[in-house]
Amino acid sequence: xxxxxxxxxxxxxxxxxxxxxxxxxxxxxxxxxxxxxxxxxxxxxxxxxxxxxxxxxxxxxxxxxxxxxxxxxxxxxxxxxxxxxxxxxxxxxxxxxxxxxxxxxxxxxxxxxxxxxxxxxxxxxxxxxxxxxxxxxxxxxxxxxxxxxxxxxxxxxxxxxxxxxxxxxxxxxxxxxxxxxxxxxxxxxxxxxxxxxxxxxxxxxxxxxxxxxxxxxxxxxxxxxxxxxxxxxxxxxxxxxxxxxxxxxx
Amino acid sequence: xxxxxxxxxxxxxxxxxxxxxxxxxxxxxxxxxxxxxxxxxxxxxxxxxxxxxxxxxxxxxxxxxxxxxxxxxxxxxxxxxxxxxxxxxxxxxxxxxxxxxxxxxxxxxxxxxxxxxxxxxxxxxxxxxxxxxxxxxxxxxxxxxxxxxxxxxxxxxxxxxxxxxxxxxxxxxxxxxxxxxxxxxxxxxxxxxxxxxxxxxxxxxxxxxxxxxxxxxxxxxxxxxxxxxxxxxxxxxxxxxxxxxxxxxxxxxxxxxxxxxxxxxxxxxxxxxxxxxxxxxxxxxxxxxxxxxxxxxxxxxxxxxxxxxxxxxxxxxxxxxxxxxxxxxxxxxxxxxxxxxxxxxxxxxxxxxxxxxxxxxxxxxxxxxxxxxxxxxxxxxxxxxxxxxxxxxxxxxxxxxxxxxxxxxxxxxxxxxxxxxxxxxxxxxxxxxxxx
Numbered sequence: 062x063x064x065x066x067x068x069x070x071x072x073x074x075x076x077x078x079x080x081x082x083x084x085x086x087x088x089x090x091x092x093x094x095x096x097x098x099x100x101x102x103x104x105x106x107x108x109x110x111x112x113x114x115x116x117x118x119x120x121x122x123x124x125x126x127x128x129x130x131x132x133x134x135x136x137x138x139x140x141x142x143x144x145x146x147x148x149x150x151x152x153x154x155x156x157x158x159x160x161x162x163x164x165x166x167x168x169x170x171x172x173x174x175x176x177x178x179x180x181x182x183x184x185x186x187x188x189x190x191x192x193x194x195x196x197x198x199x200x201x202x203x204x205x206x207x208x209x210x211x212x213x214x215x216x217x218x219x220x221x222x223x224x225x226x227x228x229x230x231x232x233x234x235x236x237x238x239x240x241x242x243x244x245x246x247x248x249x250x251x252x253x254x255x256x257x258x259x260x261x262x263x264x265x266x267x268x269x270x271x272x273x274x275x276x277x278x279x280x281x282x283x284x285x286x287x288x289x290x291x292x293x294x295x296x297x298x299x300x301x302x303x304x305x306x307x308x309x310x311x
Numbered sequence: 312x313x314x315x316x317x318x319x320x321x322x323x324x325x326x327x328x329x330x331x332x333x334x335x336x337x338x339x340x341x342x343x344x345x346x347x348x349x350x351x352x353x354x355x356x357x358x359x360x361x362x363x364x365x366x367x368x369x370x371x372x373x374x375x376x377x378x379x380x381x382x383x384x385x386x387x388x389x390x391x392x393x394x395x396x397x398x399x400x401x402x403x404x405x406x407x408x409x410x411x412x413x414x415x416x417x418x419x420x421x422x423x424x425x426x427x428x429x430x431x432x433x434x435x436x437x438x439x440x441x442x443x444x445x446x447x448x449x450x451x452x453x454x455x456x457x458x459x460x461x462x463x464x465x466x467x468x469x470x471x472x473x474x475x476x477x478x479x480x481x482x483x484x485x486x487x488x489x490x491x492x493x494x495x496x497x498x499x500x501x502x503x504x505x506x507x508x509x510x511x512x513x514x515x516x517x518x519x520x521x522x523x524x525x526x527x528x529x530x531x532x533x534x535x536x537x538x539x540x541x542x543x544x545x546x547x548x549x550x551x552x553x554x555x556x557x558x559x560x561x562x563x564x565x566x567x568x569x570x571x572x573x574x575x576x577x578x579x580x581x582x583x584x585x586x587x588x589x590x591x592x593x594x595x596x597x598x599x600x601x602x603x604x605x606x607x608x609x610x611x612x613x614x615x616x617x618x619x620x621x622x623x624x625x626x627x628x629x630x631x632x633x634x635x636x637x638x639x640x641x642x643x644x645x646x647x648x649x650x651x652x653x654x655x656x657x658x659x660x661x662x663x664x665x666x667x668x669x670x671x672x673x674x675x676x677x678x679x680x681x682x683x684x685x686x687x688x689x690x691x692x693x694x695x696x697x698x699x700x701x702x703x704x705x706x707x708x709x710x711x712x713x714x715x716x717x718x719x720x721x722x723x724x725x726x727x728x729x730x731x732x733x734x735x736x737x738x739x740x741x742x743x744x745x746x747x
Contacts, residue, residue, distance in 0.1 A: 075741070077734040086744040107742040111732030119685045120721050121598065121707030123570050125728055127577040132732070158566035163574065204686040209565030235691055236371075239627040244685030248734070249720030252682040255632030262627075 069104040071175075072142045074156065076149040077112050078279035084286070085279035088148050088302040092172050095308055099184040103146070109136050113155040120245040127163065130155075134165035144168045146175045148304065150205035150278045151243070157210070171206055173216040173277050173303050180222050185311065187222050192310030198225040199271040201262070201285060202237030203278035216277050219303050223310055228269040238262050240288075242280035263288030267298070274300045314524075318400035318531075325535040332542030336614055339652040342662075343607035350561035358696065363556040368694040375440075378433035382469070385423070385430035386549065389476075392423055396531050405493040406483075417498030424480065424502040427473045434469045441466075448620030451629075453639035458545065458618055465546045472533045478526030481507035482519045491516055494523075548617035552695040555615035558608050559696035564687045567704060573597065573712075598708025601670045602648045605705060612697040613644035622689035622699055628682040635682035637689035637699035643674035644702060671706065680706050681718050 073092065078085040096103050111133050114126035137145075145167050147153040157169035179185040200220060206212045213234045220227050232238040241251075241258030251257060263285060266274050274289075276282050285300045361367040366383065369376040398407045409416045441449045441462060449462070480503035486494040511519060541547045560568075572595050578584035599605045622637035623629050629636050647670075654660040654667055683703045690698050711717045727736040 075744075080741045080744060081733060081735055081737050081739075089744055105742065108740050110741060112728055112734050114728070116724060116734055117728055118567060119704065119707075120724070121704065121709075121711035121717060122721075122725060123573045123597065123708055123712060124577060125725060127570075127573055128581065129728060129732065131577055131581060131583070154565040158563050159569075162569040204684070204688075205565055208687040208691050210563065236625070236688075239684045239686035239688065241627060241684055244683050245721060245724065246684050248724040249681070249718050252628070252633045252635070252678050254628070254634075254682075258627045258631050258684065261631050 068141075069102045071101065071103045071144045071146050072137075072140075073103045073105050074113075074145050074147040074149075074152050075105055075110060076147060076152045076279070078283075079148050080110075082279060082283070084282055085148070088279060088282075088304055091302065091304045091308045092146075092148055095176065095179075095185065095304060095311070098311060099179045101179070101184070104140075106136060106140075111136075113152045113160075115151040115155045116245040116248060118155070118159070119243070130160060130163050130165070134160060134163055137165060137167065142167060144170070146170050146172050148172045148279065148302070150203045150210070151280070154205045154209050171210075171212060171215070171277065173206070173219060174212065176304065176307055177215040177218045180219070185307070187224075187307075187310045192223060193273070193306055194224045196225045196273055197228060197269075197271050198273045198275050198306075199228050199230055199266050199269040200233070200275045201230070201240065201266065201277075201281055202233055203276065203281050204237065204239050204243050206277050207237050208235060216275070216303055219307060220275060223306055225273075225306075228271060230265050230269060232265065238265065240278075240281040240284035242284045247280055247283075257288070257291070259284035259288035260291050263292055263294075267292065267294060271298060273306070274298060275303055275306060276300060277303055312403065315401070315403045321532070321535065322397075322400065325538060328539045329542075332539060335652055335656065336542045336547070338655075339602075339648040340607050340610045340614065342602045342648060342651055343605050343610045344603070346606040346608050354561055355557050358559065358561075359553060359557045362694070362696060363553045366694070368696075378436050381426065381429035381433040382437075385426040388419075388423055388426055391419060393534060396527070396534075400531065406495055406497065409495045409497055414498065417500070420480070420497055421501045423476070424500055427476055428502055431470065431473045434466050434473075438463070438466050448624040451620060451623055451636055451638070453636055453642055454618070454620070458642070461544050461546070462618070464540075465544065468533060468537060468540075472530060472537075475526050475528075475530030475533055477503055477506055479523055479530055480526070481511055482523035482526060483507075485511050485514075486516065486519055486523060489516060491520070545616065545618045548615050548695065551611060551615035552617075555608075555611050556696050558611060559698070560608070564690055568701065570597070570708075596709070597712035598710070599702070599705035600672060600709045600713070602644065602651055603665070604709070605644065605671075605702065609644060609702055609705075610648050613641050613648065615695055616641045616645065616697055617695075618642060619694070621692040621694065622697075625688040625692045627684055627686060627688065633679075633682040634676070635679040635703075637703075640675060640679070640699045640702050641697060643671060647671050647674055675706065677710060677716070677718075679703075680710065683707075 075089055079089040111129050113133065114129035117129065118126035145156055147156065147169065150171060153169055153171045156167060160167070176185070198220060200216060202213065217227070238261070239258055240262055274285050276285060282300050282302060286295065289295045289298055289300065366376065366380060369379055395406065395408050399405055440446050480500055483494055483497070484500055484504050484507040487496050511522065541550065575584065579586050596604050602610055616638070618638060620638045626635065626637050651665065655662060660667055680703050683700065685700060685704070687700060690700055723736065724734060727733055731737060733741065
């Protein structure tokens with residue numbers, strides 16, 4: 062794709078979860094389908110993409126983070142990348158806020174922002190019948206899209222376009238409650254405590270009796286699904302990325 | 312004359328003690344590393360005005376915010392009266408401003424009286440919230456002992472202060488009606504006039520003068536004690552919340568501090584840069600293990616913390632029973648700065664080769680550091696822009712980069728990142744998802 066000499070509109074940064082995690086791969090494919098549908102030309106780095114370094118950095122391993130970041134920046138600059146979309150808020154945050162200090166300056170957006178743009182410009186249209194209209198949905202703000210970057214409205218605009226029945230959790234937006242995966246927690250056992258963080262969050266979500274918990278982050282999706290499993294609710298409540306909900310309704 | 316002399320000596324003593332206290336805090340803050348100053352001043356003034364003066368972030372929860380506002384505004388406006396008390400104390404005059412300001416004086420004193428009543432209500436509510444309602448965030452493990460007593464001392468001190476003001480004003484009011492010198496007319500006072508006529512009007516003039524003097528001295532001595540006590544108390548936040556807010560970093564919440572010293576290492580490792588010919592072979596300390604490796608901003612924030620625990624109350628790790636409490640992290644930085652400061656002041660240690668065999672890790676365990684999900688909830692919650700998460704991350708950096716320690720669970724992650732450029736060690740290529 063890179064060899065074709067075309068300048069794509071946007072680079073889709075797939076991320077480790079989007080590349081390797083079976084559940085997140087579905088989100089990756091969903092976004093690709095939507096982009097094709099909307100006629101957006103995009104490229105991926107494929108095997109030249111590396112982890113952005115977010116988990117290494119938050120674990121404290123700055124050396125490893127900077128090595129990964131430096132290599133990624135070399136690749137991105139080599140291809141003259143200007144605009145990047147990610148499905149992962151951690152990749153989004155790192156590329157947007159932390160790469161500039163190392164020489165990587167790009168316009169970075171999260172896929173919920175891109176989808177909002179495509180809807181408002183009319184490149185995407187939600188179908189009249191048979192979508193998710195009136196489905197009872199609760200939305201989970203991820204920490205890295207929400208608090209870290211203040212993106213609260215774009216995901217909600219998508220839910221509005223889908224005409225779902227949105228029921229907010231008590232802790233939402235700035236006061237959103239973590240799923241438990243950030244800060245490299247995804248890769249280690251919890252410290253001793255009385256409860257898992259994802260279970261606490263899922264209990265809160267279940268108070269709203271949703272049919273769907275909508276999320277915007279591959280790690281949140283894993284955590285919320287695990288939490289539902291722990292509450293024996295995996296059959297009754299589904300966890301979807303917003304792109305998947307859009308794709309179902311095109 | 313005797314009172315003037317007494318006042319001057321108490322004032323001198325207070326200033327002496329206070330100077331030592333505040334100098335110690337100043338020095339302890341300067342144990343940290345200077346931080347490069349970034350961002351524009353306008354935005355910093357905006358933060359200070361909105362967040363510190365305007366208490367913007369307090370109003371996320373309006374009921375405690377309202378009570379806090381009563382005490383805060385009473386505190387600010389009482390400073391006006393304090394100026395007069397200082398002038399009266401030094402010159403031996405009584406209510407120096409009253410003849411000059413006339414009706415405006417009556418207005419100001421009435422304003423103070425009404426705010427004092429509101430502050431009294433707030434203080435009683437705050438005492439009840441802590442001691443009777445036992446709001447959970449005030450009863451976390453780090454609040455045992457001194458922090459718990461400290462909070463109550465201040466609230467009780469506030470009650471004493473308000474008691475002093477009303478004792479002084481109501482006796483003064485009765486004395487004014489009797490035309491006793493030097494009790495100049497202040498105009499009718501909303502609260503103390505009622506107090507005076509109800510409780511004091513039958514008393515003899517000499518006794519009333521005694522009561523008035525008692526109230527006056529109680530008021531000013533409580534203020535002086537506050538001034539000396541503040542540098543040892545969490546209540547120092549009433550002063551340091553302002554500079555702490557002003558100096559708070561302006562970068563996005565998701566952006567960790569850049570480490571240029573690591574960048575050099577990385578570029579040399581990757582062959583992008585040549586090492587300097589006579590570069591020191593000893594590696595610098597990466598991250599933070601003590602107040603010396605934190606920034607001055609961090610220590611200033613630790614001194615500006617009033618231990619309200621809003622951070623801990625929203626911390627997902629703490630809520631689910633983990634040992635981590637962001638407030639405790641901030642308190643530990645202050646405690647360690649105090650300890651280091653003490654050792655330096657006593658001459659036991661010197662700044663050049665400070666080594667008391669201890670560090671921040673004696674206050675904060677790896678278990679606490681590892682429980683953080685970096686969710687920024689604590690940062691969002693702090694009404695005065697303190698960032699406990701940054702301290703945690705600086706200590707994680709020290710653990711991994713300088714000590715080569717850290718949770719063993721993270722080793723496979725680091726290995727996968729290093730060898731595969733991915734967060735998991737996968738045998739299939741990164742774009743295999745395209746084929747399924």
